[in-house]
Amino acid sequence: MENFRTKQPPVKTVSAITGIPVENRVLKNGISLFMINAGTEDVARIEFVFRAGMAMESVPLLAGITNMMLSEGTWNYTAEELNNTLDFYGIFQNLTTDRDSAGLNMLFLNKHIEKAMELAGEILFHPVFPEKELNLMMKKRLAGYRISREKVQNIASDCFFESVFGRNHPYGRPVEEKDFEAITPALLRDFHSAYYTPRNMAAIISGKIHENTPYLFEKYFGSFTDSSLPAGNSLKAINGQDAAKIHIEKPGSLQTAIRIGSATINKRHPDYPGLKILDTILGGYFGSRLMKNIREDKGYTYGIHSSVTSLDQSGYKVISTETGKQYCTLTIDEIYREIRILQKEHVKNDELEVVRNYMSGEMVRMFDGPFAIADSFKAVWEFGLDFSYFNRMMDTVKTIDPEEIMRLANLYYNIDDLHEITAG
Amino acid sequence: MIEFRKSILNNGLRVIVHEDRSTPLVAMNILYDAGSKDEDPDLTGLAHLLEHLMYGGSANIPDYDTPLLLAGGENNAFTNNDITNYYITIPSENIETAFWLESDRMLDPDFTREKTEIQKNVVIEEFRQRYLNQPYGDVMIILRSLAYTTHPYKWPTIGTDISHIGRITNENVRQFFNANYAPKKAILALTGNIDPSMTFDLADKWFGSIPGRNAGTRSLPQEPEQQKAREITVKRNVPSDALFKAWHIGPRTAGDFYTLDLLTDLLAGGESGRLHSRLVRDLNLFSEINAYITSDFDPGLAVISGKIMKGVDIETAENELIRVIEEFKDGAVSDTEMEKVRNRYETSTVLSNTNILHKAMTLCMYELLGNADMINTDAANYRNVTKQMVSESAIRYFRPENCSTLHYLSDKLDE
Numbered sequence: 001m002e003n004f005r006t007k008q009p010p011v012k013t014v015s016a017i018t019g020i021p022v023e024n025r026v027l028k029n030g031i032s033l034f035m036i037n038a039g040t041e042d043v044a045r046i047e048f049v050f051r052a053g054m055a056m057e058s059v060p061l062l063a064g065i066t067n068m069m070l071s072e073g074t075w076n077y078t079a080e081e082l083n084n085t086l087d088f089y090g091i092f093q094n095l096t097t098d099r100d101s102a103g104l105n106m107l108f109l110n111k112h113i114e115k116a117m118e119l120a121g122e123i124l125f126h127p128v129f130p131e132k133e134l135n136l137m138m139k140k141r142l143a144g145y146r147i148s149r150e151k152v153q154n155i156a157s158d159c160f161f162e163s164v165f166g167r168n169h170p171y172g173r174p175v176e177e178k179d180f181e182a183i184t185p186a187l188l189r190d191f192h193s194a195y196y197t198p199r200n201m202a203a204i205i206s207g208k209i210h211e212n213t214p215y216l217f218e219k220y221f222g223s224f225t226d227s228s229l230p231a232g233n234s235l236k237a238i239n240g241q242d243a244a245k246i247h248i249e250k251p252g253s254l255q256t257a258i259r260i261g262s263a264t265i266n267k268r269h270p271d272y273p274g275l276k277i278l279d280t281i282l283g284g285y286f287g288s289r290l291m292k293n294i295r296e297d298k299g300y301t302y303g304i305h306s307s308v309t310s311l312d313q314s315g316y317k318v319i320s321t322e323t324g325k326q327y328c329t330l331t332i333d334e335i336y337r338e339i340r341i342l343q344k345e346h347v348k349n350d351e352l353e354v355v356r357n358y359m360s361g362e363m364v365r366m367f368d369g370p371f372a373i374a375d376s377f378k379a380v381w382e383f384g385l386d387f388s389y390f391n392r393m394m395d396t397v398k399t400i401d402p403e404e405i406m407r408l409a410n411l412y413y414n415i416d417d418l419h420e421i422t423a424g
Numbered sequence: 425m426i427e428f429r430k431s432i433l434n435n436g437l438r439v440i441v442h443e444d445r446s447t448p449l450v451a452m453n454i455l456y457d458a459g460s461k462d463e464d465p466d467l468t469g470l471a472h473l474l475e476h477l478m479y480g481g482s483a484n485i486p487d488y489d490t491p492l493l494l495a496g497g498e499n500n501a502f503t504n505n506d507i508t509n510y511y512i513t514i515p516s517e518n519i520e521t522a523f524w525l526e527s528d529r530m531l532d533p534d535f536t537r538e539k540t541e542i543q544k545n546v547v548i549e550e551f552r553q554r555y556l557n558q559p560y561g562d563v564m565i566i567l568r569s570l571a572y573t574t575h576p577y578k579w580p581t582i583g584t585d586i587s588h589i590g591r592i593t594n595e596n597v598r599q600f601f602n603a604n605y606a607p608k609k610a611i612l613a614l615t616g617n618i619d620p621s622m623t624f625d626l627a628d629k630w631f632g633s634i635p636g637r638n639a640g641t642r643s644l645p646q647e648p649e650q651q652k653a654r655e656i657t658v659k660r661n662v663p664s665d666a667l668f669k670a671w672h673i674g675p676r677t678a679g680d681f682y683t684l685d686l687l688t689d690l691l692a693g694g695e696s697g698r699l700h701s702r703l704v705r706d707l708n709l710f711s712e713i714n715a716y717i718t719s720d721f722d723p724g725l726a727v728i729s730g731k732i733m734k735g736v737d738i739e740t741a742e743n744e745l746i747r748v749i750e751e752f753k754d755g756a757v758s759d760t761e762m763e764k765v766r767n768r769y770e771t772s773t774v775l776s777n778t779n780i781l782h783k784a785m786t787l788c789m790y791e792l793l794g795n796a797d798m799i800n801t802d803a804a805n806y807r808n809v810t811k812q813m814v815s816e817s818a819i820r821y822f823r824p825e826n827c828s829t830l831h832y833l834s835d836k837l838d839e
Contacts, residue, residue, distance in 0.1 A: 299545030361496025
């Protein structure tokens with residue numbers, strides 16, 4: 001009998017994403033509302049997004065602390081009352097600050113949607129930034145900062161961003177201990193009234209959405225008004241930094257963290273889908289060249305990854321790993337070797353086929369369920385793009401050829417332009 | 425209500441299917457009833473190393489990853505003290521590739537000396553990266569060896585020491601596989617966009633012909649009751665002092681598991697938990713504090729961990745922490761707090777039911793504990809917990825002589 005186990009069952013390439021309905025409304029006061037209705041359980045998530053990220057801050061920590069302090073006391077609730085109420089209704093909230101945006105996520109059972117909205121309105125538009133809570137927050141954050149400075153991964157990453165974007169731009173500016181003393185309630189209030197405004201906000205609700213949802217948004221958010229102060233344009237120019245090789249010695253460390261990369265294009269650039277594919281081949285999935293070579297063949301590391309990230313004013317690509325100190329130089333040599341191979345040799349069709357199918361599968365996962373769809377929507381909406389970005393990505397995944405991949409490798413991975421940071 | 429169907433193949437493999445047509449994907453989860461508790465005390469880390477080696481190809485499939493990627497699938501695995509768990513998510517039209525891959529490595533994985541040596545190195549780097557080269561990374565290694573004198577929970581899944589991983593041989597790996605990876609020691613669950621009867625046919629086709637190997641029976645040394653408080657102090661290169669306390673509790677299947685789970689949520693769940701509001705917010709003694717139970721299958725631990733605020737004496741912080749626990753024994757929990765932790769539990773359960781992979785893992789775990797239907801009945805067990813049960817459990821377990829304490833001190837604060 002023929003052994004049926006020797007042959008892989010037939011495989012279909014998964015098809016492109018079909019249209020995902022996102023319903024858009026604008027509230028009377030200018031708040032943009034996006035609704036993604038999908039899912040089986042009677043649960044929903046609202047993500048409130050403001051252009052209030054680190055790029056807007058005049059001093060380090062300001063955007064992040066303003067955001068974290070939103071739920072530390074409001075007009076109608078003390079911090080304790082707020083926490084008790086959120087927990088009592090089983091509402092999970094999460095305040096986040098990124099480089100370009102900041103905001104609030106709330107997850108709740110639909111039977112508590114009105115409570116969630118009422119509290120979100122308080123948190124986002126009526127914070128009072130009390131001094132006592134601020135002092136405690138700064139002590140807690142400083143303790144966390146000191147721990148993070150003990151990790152070679154963080155030391156290397158911070159140095160990488162400083163090297164790539166420069167210490168004068170918020171994308172690259174390092175945080176120092178003295179910065180924790182400079183934050184005052186007045187600074188937080190100014191930042192809040194400039195950037196946490198209806199016109200500067202969008203709300204993305206996903207999950208099971210009931211008919212009265214737009215009415216509830218109007219009820220709980222429609223009457224907030226913009227402050228008279230328009231947000232100043234605090235954006236700074238990024239001064240292109242020359243490639244650098246920096247080592248930070250950390251005595252007693254058992255491993256060295258490696259970061260190699262540079263500033264690059266973002267999602268708005270036509271080459272971006274192709275660059276994503278190139279990055280995937282190099283180090284973007286478990287079967288990548290870096291993983292196969294440096295982990296699976298040589299055992300130098302537990303993991304090695306590369307990634308491309310879009311920022312509003314720029315973008316960056318970075319290869320990251322931690323290796324035993326004795327493998328550090330060997331690992332770096334292999335990283336450059338793999339880049340050079342991509343620049344000189346065409347990717348073989350069978351490898352490209354694997355990457356095409358893997359990335360198609362990933363796209364299916366990116367649209368699996370309401371929360372994943374909302375994340376994908378946000379990821380393009382923040383760049384002024386729409387879902388057609390994903391169709392372009394899917395087309396490129398299906399049609400890119402080895403010649404184009406080699407062109408991109410030569411254009412975007414010039415070894416002389418790469419910053420090489422080691423810490424350990 | 426999670427509806428599912430269950431079937432047992434001739435070789436003893438249990439198969440569970442739950443249909444959820446809201447997704448284009450299928451999740452496949454395979455749980456093996458084998459964890460680090462099944463290791464030889466001199467060869468710890470073996471169960472986890474084997475998990476790595478299961479990706480090195482099998483009798484009929486030289487390379488595990490490439491065919492899965494070709495099918496648009498994604499996979500990962502984890503090992504803990506009790507189980508080893510492998511999972512895949514894949515577009516439903518390609519699900520048969522998952523059956524093909526997982527059945528072949530259950531049948532006959534290909535362990536070679538060379539691959540074992542490389543993965544030993546990878547795991548040693550993992551050991552360094554996650555446990556030794558992280559601030560506070562070795563806490564559970566120390567705390568387990570203090571809390572347990574006898575039961576294999578005394579070592580962590582990664583292993584007691586790098587040298588143990590270094591001396592594992594290919595023969596050890598093969599032996600551990602043969603003793604633990606039999607069909608009757610495994611549970612397979614499929615959830616998502618899939619038809620149950622087709623799934624049982626595929627399970628029979630791919631897994632049905634795997635011989636029902638004789639797996640070893642487990643007899644683990646049981647931990648004697650702790651009679652006296654234990655305490656250890658270590659000094660490390662960390663920025664702040666930290667306190668860890670662990671109390672012995674019952675197994676996952678004990679009736680008071682749910683009470684203890686809610687008790688730790690009352691202590692430290694959310695920002696409003698008592699430990700957080702008292703010790704972080706009011707008294708500023710800790711910069712962060714946490715409480716959880718280990719959910720181990722054999723008798724486990726309730727753990728409280730906290731980082732001490734700079735300038736605070738660790739004894740002062742510890743005394744205040746104990747004072748909060750004493751309040752629980754005195755029945756200080758309010759009805760509102762009880763309703764709060766039940767509501768939090770309800771939200772997190774509904775949320776986990778939105779995820780097919782989570783449902784597949786939970787079904788397997790409950791089946792191993794005795795009954796997959798616990799995925800539906802657990803909610804009632806949580807609802808039935810009363811204030812009185814909370815204070816009784818606090819009195820029963822949170823006793824000084826049942827506690828192991830780790831003072832993890834910063835050597836920088838001396839300077």
